[in-house]
Amino acid sequence: MSVPVERTKSGFHQRRWVALSGGVGGAKLSLGLARILGDRLTVIVNTGDDFEHLGLHISPDVDTAIYTLAGLVNPETGWGRRDETWTFMSAIAQLGGPTWFKLGDADLGMHVERTHRLRAGESLTAFCADACRRFGIAACVIPMSDDRVRTVVDTDRGTLAFQEYFVREQCQPTVRSIRFHGAEGARPSAPVLAALADPELGGIVVCPSNPFLSIDPLLAIPGLRDAVLASGVPVIAVTPIIAGRAVKGPAAKIMRELGLEPDAVSISGHYRGLIDGFVLDACDTGQERQIGVPTLVVNTLMRTLDDKIELARACLGFCERLVARPGRAQAHARAKAGS
């Protein structure tokens, strides 16, 4: 059941693929995948970072994915828009409004239009689909859920909403635990479930995003986690840690604070039971022996578009050579039957 016969016959262009993604790192690999797969790619994006700011619904990871796939992202930062202007923020500062979260003028178009449409009853999923179409993105970028999930970080300075921790406090507080408010009751949208149950699905790629802040929120949604486990296709994860350091963001710092060694072994261990293969960086050659699933050792640092496409192609090829652990689906079925 886990490996349909036709899957081994055809190349990865003939099947559909799912990426699970957070912000910048995930968006980079998603872009590589999208360049190869076009409309055969669905990127399911974390919305635990979403928040209301100045009365606007901000979806940082979804926007990073969309801007990146549309070729509109700021190449300096990996988030926000290129050729951005900042006149709005100056006006907000003049009026004594909050300035700790920077909203560019073009970026603001997304937030205002999204907030307006959400208030009018449109779903975040529908808005994303429309934005992708208008930005000329062939791939499908969808939020993990239309229900409200909010990442909350318990720290030595108290409990902080994600953006308070991440942007306002610049990840300085020491993390004690991370929770995902609303995740237990959240449902994946129909397109998320359809993508994961697609009979043409070739595999699922967990992008090199922060496992604790960006991927765990997706997996904390029971229906989404179950759909990944039940998919019957190989699931691989790509390390966000290279040589003991996060390519971007606080992953390594958080891992130390949670008592974990910031390395590929710990990351792969975090995904134990979920993944059938793990992609680690060539810098970490040697660690593959301590990883309990098949590994691929490649360059995972994505500086150029070619880097992104090359890593994406390696991931797809790696997935092709794997089989989904039969135990995973069975264990899942048993759990379902027993519940």
Place this chain on the structure above:
Amino acid sequence: MSVPVERTKSGFHQRRWVALSGGVGGAKLSLGLARILGDRLTVIVNTGDDFEHLGLHISPDVDTAIYTLAGLVNPETGWGRRDETWTFMSAIAQLGGPTWFKLGDADLGMHVERTHRLRAGESLTAFCADACRRFGIAACVIPMSDDRVRTVVDTDRGTLAFQEYFVREQCQPTVRSIRFHGAEGARPSAPVLAALADPELGGIVVCPSNPFLSIDPLLAIPGLRDAVLASGVPVIAVTPIIAGRAVKGPAAKIMRELGLEPDAVSISGHYRGLIDGFVLDACDTGQERQIGVPTLVVNTLMRTLDDKIELARACLGFCERLVARPGRAQAHARAKAGS
């Protein structure tokens, strides 16, 4: 009662003054008044033009007044901000959002911050007071009411919300009548009533704004109209029509459509019973004989800051020489007693 003894002894700097204003024309005279009077000026501004757009509370006339008095207004248009950028509108267009109402990036700061604070329970009056303080405006700019009043235009193309008529349809439809939804039940805010009942009040200047679209909404609020009538100080109006043409906007067109001659005589007639004096343009010399109240004939076209200050000084001096019609307050008192 109508002319306190000390009023004739002191210059207009020693008293307080109120201006009733719409958008661009009213803001220009308000700026002239503000340069002379500083914090002794209260500008009560029309909010019948206010509307919700893209989920934001837009107050066009209030913003024009604030930007003008802050020295931030776009000198080309008389509304919006100088040194504006338009990146937001490009993004909205990319997303298929509405583009008929242009929102500059800096201007948007005002709308987003205002909407956010109104949703948090702050009044429009309080927001304006804070904005004035932050923009360094000594005068007090306040909306006519914190209650919702919406100007609606009945036209040959149906009933249109004000901004639909004014901006989207560019005043093309033929006006049949104008109504102010909510005005009958609206209350002036405490600062509006305090300004009009101030024992130091020297006079009330109806700015050269469109009487039908910009001043009538204020007067349609019973409590505001009553407070003007009961003020016991001279009320003067400045013509927005020069040589049969509106300096800006559709006043002349609307007057013809309503069966009125677009001239100073008609404008002064529209304010009959309210005003004690009328200011008409030197171009219209001769019409003063048909105007039933004392007149002042001066240059009313305000091109430069000096023009604005000169007209403002002339208006204040004119007010000084007038006495409030005793009949106005008495008629008002009789009406009150009879009601």
